[in-house]
Amino acid sequence: MQEKKGYVSFVLHAHLPFIHHPESDDYLEESWLYEAISETYIPLLTNFQKLVDEGVDFRITMSMTPPLLSMLDNKLLQRKYIKYLKRQIELSKKEIKRTAGDERLNKLSHYYFDRYSNDLHLFRDVYKCNLIEGFKHFQDIGKLEIITCGATHGYFPILYVNEKTVKAQIAVGVQTYERYFGKKPRGIWLPECGYVPEADKYLREFGIEYIITESHGILYADPTPIYGTFAPIVSPQGVVAFGRDIESSRQVWSSINGYPGDFNYREFYRDIGYDADYDYIKPYIAHNGVRVHTGIKYYRITGKTEFKDYYNIQWAKDSAEKQAGHFLDCRTAQINHLSNFMDKPPIILCPYDAELYGHWWYEGPYWLYILFKKIYYDDCNFKLITPSEYIDKYPEIQVATPCRSSWGANGYSEVWLNQTNDYVHRHLHVAGDRMCELASLYPNAKGIKKKALNQCARELLLAQSSDWLFIITNGTMVDYAKKRIKDHIGRFTKLYYQIKENKIDEEFLKDINKKDCLFPDIDYNIYR
């Protein structure tokens, strides 16, 4: 096989905050998981399988965060997802009747009916409700590299005021990965790509070899990396950092001319949850009667107009194929140019939110499938690679300390620290300090005290999730995010006093343990 001039590495970050409400069916936020399963995780698995069946050799990397793994493994949520699918199938059946007079619309109704029915078959009968095993299979056959993330997506640049809380995020992230994949992760997706050099020693302690940073995490490193983002750097502590490629990011993400904005693609914001007659759609929207997305969307983006045309599946596929060709040509040109000046093949790192593919950009998984096929069959000058494979092949890496950075707006901490959410940080810091205090006061706790201390660790980790801060900044579902912060800090604080006063309320502990049931193997001594 002809030696390739360079490499392209796709990294998809799959993450959802831990949302689990056994106490009620009324939480809309639980549907984020169901939507992501139907629109992103199952389509990715299906396309990976298609590539394998067609003999296409490909490589992709995915971070699967501990909260997401915990939810995918949760029996209650699995049952609720099946219930969700049955409801979707019921709705699409009704849609087939309702749209009988319009051939184009009716065809789409059938499409949704088939799609949700297929999801149910795949989830229940093929994957036996275990999607983690589905992803693990592709890791085991060498096509997919799965990496870990911070325990609850806690944002390191703010948490590291108390370094032990960052250490715990890393430790539990690695522990959860081992629990599901039976080995140690080689890489970690730093939550929000939030990098601080102070975390390096803990990353190394738990065996992490590499991280992903935003572009300026590499470009502003000290000393200046001579290959820019086209080669990794290694920090003095020994953590290898790969930086996001600017050009390929822009092609996908740009709100002006990014691929997902193609006029033939499905319009996310036109959904029958908003468009259909209220009495008709009422059983399928929020319990309190508020209109929400149902997932059944009949229109394409069409253009900068309010008058939307019906979605045409074939046209959307044509656009995805055209764009996959464009991406391939751009990377070929980029690598041709770069390879003239580099003494080792450049790596173009393309990290994205996994949920972009399918949930936001409906055609994204198909685009990836076509692109990977093109890369394999076309005579292009590069190959797909995982970061692990790249550092195994080219272990000689420039020493430099990455820049403190994140992939949030403007590149630093503004998304997670601004006037809408800055009141939270003192509570997170105090709870972190108190957790360390508890761990050092009761190093050998047993029985109920041990259970309470472990639950304290879970509550602290859940409070630290960067998602709540992001949601507050973003201004949607703010009440829910604020409530989650209050609940976890409240539960933590209550238990903290109960432990110190030796008056643990067993019923209370059981109740919150049932709600916040992730990390069953956690050991509070990580805070010592």
Place this chain on the structure above:
Amino acid sequence: MPRRTKEQIELDNKEKEVKKAKTTKSTTKKTTNTGKTAVKKTTRTKATTTKKKEPVKKSTSKKETTKKSSSTTKRVTKKTASTKKTTTRKKAVKKQEKVVPVEYYDLPYRYNQTVVKVLAQTPSTLFIYWDMSDEDRKNYEKHYGEDFFNNTKPVLIVHNDTLGYSFEVEINDFANSWYLHVADSKCDYRIELGRRPIVKTEKLKDDYIYVTTSNEMQAPNDRILFNKEQKMVYFRNIKTGTVTEKPINTLSFITNMGKIYDIYDLYREIYKDENVEDIYDLKNPSSHPSS
């Protein structure tokens, strides 16, 4: 398949037994920290400070204790409509013991501790929050007189430990946090909380009263580092640990791309039609799915 712990199995079994019980109220009560902004310039420093967060309560007023405010969960005894009188007393009690915890929490107003913490929001903006414990307040009043807090004003002294300079910012007793703009990125900062006398009294003769110091925080770097002195770059083989040095002028990447120290040149070369200086103005994504 991941193994299941005993704890989890117990929970699953319990889940089957326990009937659905709604216990959670939504928490819509607002916290006392309503952000307000007003821009204020200090004449004594080169920094611009943004005042924010004036708590509804004066910091001198009596606050609810942390313990009280954070432990608001109540236990409600579910009344059983038909407790049979014929059952034994023991059994009746057992039925009444079925309790449903009702959860409602609000964040503690404060933690009654003397603290100052600094966080870096951007390379040029620090976020600082602070508090003083009731005990420390009393000690200051005991030592400097009852009017100590009326006769002094709070200040933050910003120490840039990398470049070795300090400056002072006047704050006020109604705020408990502050955004502070600093001139130098990639520097270590430490914040000192102290008080300056407005009037001097018999007991209050000092020019400055130290309260406490923050953590140290490095503001991020915000530019490509143009180190023209650098002649070598170092490479480490991460498998063997061997470090090799390479003179910069022998690297073809640099020789061909022109100035090594200007990566913008490299991007100008690649993105011929783009405004390279604006390249970082991308609306970066973040990883959240809410629809």
